[in-house]
Amino acid sequence: MSAATVSRADLARKARAFPVTSFRMVGLGATAVGLVLLLISLKGHAARVWQAYHFNFIFWLGLAQAGVVIAATQKLAKGRWSGLVIRFAEASVAFLPIAVVLFFVSYLGRGYIYPWIAEPREDLGWWLKPTWFYLRDGAVLALLAWLSWRFVRRDVAPDVAELAGGHPVESTEAERGLLARDAALVAVGFAFGLSLIAFDTVMSLAHKWVSSLYGAFYFMGSFLTALMWLAVLSIRMRPRMGLEDLYSRKQQHDLAKLCFGFSVFWAYLMFSQFLVIWYGNLPEETYFVFYRLWGAWRPVGIAVFLMVFLIPFVALLGEKPKKSPGWLLAVALVSLTGVWLERYLEIVPSINGGAGPAVGVPELGALLLFGGLYALSYSWFAGRYPMLSPRLAADTLEREHGH
Numbered sequence: 001m002s003a004a005t006v007s008r009a010d011l012a013r014k015a016r017a018f019p020v021t022s023f024r025m026v027g028l029g030a031t032a033v034g035l036v037l038l039l040i041s042l043k044g045h046a047a048r049v050w051q052a053y054h055f056n057f058i059f060w061l062g063l064a065q066a067g068v069v070i071a072a073t074q075k076l077a078k079g080r081w082s083g084l085v086i087r088f089a090e091a092s093v094a095f096l097p098i099a100v101v102l103f104f105v106s107y108l109g110r111g112y113i114y115p116w117i118a119e120p121r122e123d124l125g126w127w128l129k130p131t132w133f134y135l136r137d138g139a140v141l142a143l144l145a146w147l148s149w150r151f152v153r154r155d156v157a158p159d160v161a162e163l164a165g166g167h168p169v170e171s172t173e174a175e176r177g178l179l180a181r182d183a184a185l186v187a188v189g190f191a192f193g194l195s196l197i198a199f200d201t202v203m204s205l206a207h208k209w210v211s212s213l214y215g216a217f218y219f220m221g222s223f224l225t226a227l228m229w230l231a232v233l234s235i236r237m238r239p240r241m242g243l244e245d246l247y248s249r250k251q252q253h254d255l256a257k258l259c260f261g262f263s264v265f266w267a268y269l270m271f272s273q274f275l276v277i278w279y280g281n282l283p284e285e286t287y288f289v290f291y292r293l294w295g296a297w298r299p300v301g302i303a304v305f306l307m308v309f310l311i312p313f314v315a316l317l318g319e320k321p322k323k324s325p326g327w328l329l330a331v332a333l334v335s336l337t338g339v340w341l342e343r344y345l346e347i348v349p350s351i352n353g354g355a356g357p358a359v360g361v362p363e364l365g366a367l368l369l370f371g372g373l374y375a376l377s378y379s380w381f382a383g384r385y386p387m388l389s390p391r392l393a394a395d396t397l398e399r400e401h402g403h
Helices: 008-014 022-076 084-115 130-163 175-201 215-242 248-279 283-293 295-316 317-323 325-350 361-384 391-399
Strands: none
Touching: 008 130, 008 175, 008 391, 022 084, 022 130, 022 175, 022 325, 022 361, 084 130, 084 215, 084 361, 130 175, 130 391, 175 215, 215 248, 248 283, 248 295, 248 317, 248 325, 248 361, 283 295, 283 325, 295 325, 317 325
């Protein structure tokens, strides 16, 4: 079946072809193993368990929230290239309520995560009082989750109606206006909300370190992570959902250009922070950079730079690599690993008491726990909503074939 002749009914059938059971089984297995590993590690390695918990929370929260924002920006920009894969990004919304719960769970290990809780200081003022801190940031996360769910449910509603009724359903002009409004709220909430979360949960860990760019650095790094994850899913799900003849090299090229562009933007924001801190030459700020680029943490710092910027930049520089599914898949996996290491590098050196890097059972357990919960939430969404939008997919194919 060619892309030019596919019907809405064919697209509706493919919308139900997502491997829900596989995702659910992987999620259950990873969650169970991760939880067991963390519980075992609590005796004797409690600090590492909660530190691993924290940086994995920051990584997976950013990935999930940014997935929804990718869809929101596509609505605002009236992008038509992503109709076949945009639901893969929107499905991350299912993890956001879980992230709110996981944030409050970290209250149990707050003394291992936040130095200003373990050793209170009078100069902190009211902003970082533990009760106010958890209530404030928890409320921000809950608001972002609610805004994201409202946007996604409004976007999937016509597709749910189409699959239930067996006939094409289109959004009305009024519905499209409300969807654009919700998309704008999600995008603005993402920028401001995740900046606040980054300042509170990461910057506060390093006493006296200040970077006004860090909020943007975190949410743009999360956006890069979500783009790379979308690339992985679009390539891996293409044969599983029968999209080989529909998801074209041109569509992949559009996605790969975004992956390339945001890799460069990540490097730009990183260098902007580095330049200001280094040129200012203030000891209370330069130590944050120095500690991560020299000494025991230097290999991790170099690995992050290579995996998040240099390798994707070189590997995706031409048009041909961007159109190669296997090549883009490999680059995306490298970049995702690099951002995970970046979250580790940003957080753990500030709270591990001067120890060097250590990746072992606690870190693996936290990765499996969060990854498993993400997969479970993703499979829950895929089991209840169509993972391919017939109307958006038809619009993408119409654009591509010039009809």
